[in-house]
Amino acid sequence: MQPQHQADALQERLAQSMPSMAELCTSTDPALFRSLLSRIGDKWTLLVIGVLGDERRRFSELADIIPGISRRMLTVTLRALERDGLITRTIYAEVPPRVEYELTTLGRSLQHVAMAVGDWVSENQNTIARNREHFDDSDPSL
Amino acid sequence: MQPQHQADALQERLAQSMPSMAELCTSTDPALFRSLLSRIGDKWTLLVIGVLGDERRRFSELADIIPGISRRMLTVTLRALERDGLITRTIYAEVPPRVEYELTTLGRSLQHVAMAVGDWVSENQNTIARNREHFDDSDPSL
DNA sequence: ATCCCCTGTTACCCGGAAGTAACCGAAGGA
DNA sequence: TCCTTCGGTTACTTCCGGGTAACAGGGGAT
Numbered sequence: 001m002q003p004q005h006q007a008d009a010l011q012e013r014l015a016q017s018m019p020s021m022a023e024l025c026t027s028t029d030p031a032l033f034r035s036l037l038s039r040i041g042d043k044w045t046l047l048v049i050g051v052l053g054d055e056r057r058r059f060s061e062l063a064d065i066i067p068g069i070s071r072r073m074l075t076v077t078l079r080a081l082e083r084d085g086l087i088t089r090t091i092y093a094e095v096p097p098r099v100e101y102e103l104t105t106l107g108r109s110l111q112h113v114a115m116a117v118g119d120w121v122s123e124n125q126n127t128i129a130r131n132r133e134h135f136d137d138s139d140p141s142l
Numbered sequence: 143m144q145p146q147h148q149a150d151a152l153q154e155r156l157a158q159s160m161p162s163m164a165e166l167c168t169s170t171d172p173a174l175f176r177s178l179l180s181r182i183g184d185k186w187t188l189l190v191i192g193v194l195g196d197e198r199r200r201f202s203e204l205a206d207i208i209p210g211i212s213r214r215m216l217t218v219t220l221r222a223l224e225r226d227g228l229i230t231r232t233i234y235a236e237v238p239p240r241v242e243y244e245l246t247t248l249g250r251s252l253q254h255v256a257m258a259v260g261d262w263v264s265e266n267q268n269t270i271a272r273n274r275e276h277f278d279d280s281d282p283s284l
Numbered sequence: 285a286t287c288c289c290c291t292g293t294t295a296c297c298c299g300g301a302a303g304t305a306a307c308c309g310a311a312g313g314a
Numbered sequence: 315t316c317c318t319t320c321g322g323t324t325a326c327t328t329c330c331g332g333g334t335a336a337c338a339g340g341g342g343a344t
Binding site for chain 4: 038042043044070072076095096097108
C-alpha cells in the first residue's frame with residue numbers, strides 16, 4: 001500500500017464530506033487563513049471587537065473598559081484590526097488629542113461570528129471545567 | 143472628573159448594550175474563558191475539529207490529512223480536546239495498535255461554531271488580504 | 285518652570301507554544 | 315536476528331505573543 005496514494009484518497013473523501021473545512025485546508029492561502037484564525041483567537045481581539053459593539057469609542061474608553069489591557073497591547077490590537085479593515089480610526093486634531101475607533105461593515109460581520117464564539121464559551125465553560133477536573137483526577141500521571 | 147467613576151459608568155453602559163460580551167468580561171471565570179478562546183484559536187485545534195467532522199478517524203489518518211502537523215502536536219492537540227470532553231479516544235488492543243478519535247456531542251456543537259468561523263474567513267480572506275496590502279502601501283513607515 | 289492630559293512609541297524581557305529528532309514497545313514477517 | 319508498523323513520548327531548541335517601564339509631544343492649567 002502506497003502511503004501517498006492513501007493520503008490522496010483520504011483528502012478526496014474529506015473534500016466530499018466536508019466542503020468548508022476542506023477549502024480551509026486546500027484553498028487559496030493556508031497561511032492567510034491561519035493568520036486570521038490566530039488573530040481571532042489572540043488574547044484581546046475578540047474583547048475589543050465585542051466592546052466596540054455598535055458604538056464608536058475612544059482609546060482611553062477602551063483601555064478603561066477592557067480589564068487588564070495595557071496601552072501597548074491595545075495599540076497593537078487596534079492597529080492590526082485597522083490594517084485588516086475591521087475598524088476605522090478617526091483622529092480629531094484637538095488638544096489633548098482624541099482618537100475614535102469604530103467597526104466597519106466587515107468588522108460587524110466578524111462581530112456576529114465573535115458573538116457565536118462567545119456564546120458557545122459562556123454556555124459550555126462550566127461543562128468543560130468539570131470535564132477537565134474529571135480527566136485530571138482519573139489520570140493524574142498523563 | 144473621577145476616572146474610576148467614569149470607568150464604572152462605561153461598564154454600566156456596556157452591560158446594557160452588549161449582554162453577551164459583558165458576561166464575557168465579568169462572568170464566572172475570565173481565565174477559563176481566555177483559555178478556551180486561545181485553545182480555539184491555536185494553530186491546530188480547529189483543523190482537527192474540522193477534519194474529525196462527523197466520522198471517527200485514527201491517529202495516522204489525521205496525521206496524513208492535516209498538512210504539516212507533527213505527531214507531537216497532533217498528540218498534544220488531541221489530548222487537550224479529550225481533556226475538555228470534545229472528543230473521545232478509543233484504543234483497540236491490536237497489534238499494531240489502533241486508536242480512533244471521534245467528536246462528542248459537545249465537540250459537534252463546537253464544530254458548528256468552528257464552521258461559522260471557517261466560513262467567515264474563507265468568505266472574507268481576499269478582502270482582508272487587499273485591505274492589508276492597501277494599508278501597508280499607504281503607510282509603509284507605521 | 286513644571287506638571288498633566290491623551291495617545292501612543294520604543295526597548296527590553298519572559299514564558300509558553302510549537303518544531304525537530306530520537307527513542308519506545310509489542311508482535312509479525314523476512 | 316533484525317526490520318517494520320502504529321501511536322505515541324522525551325529532550326532540546328526556537329520563535330513569538332505578550333508584559334513592563336520609560337519616553338514623546340504639544341498645549342493648558344497651577
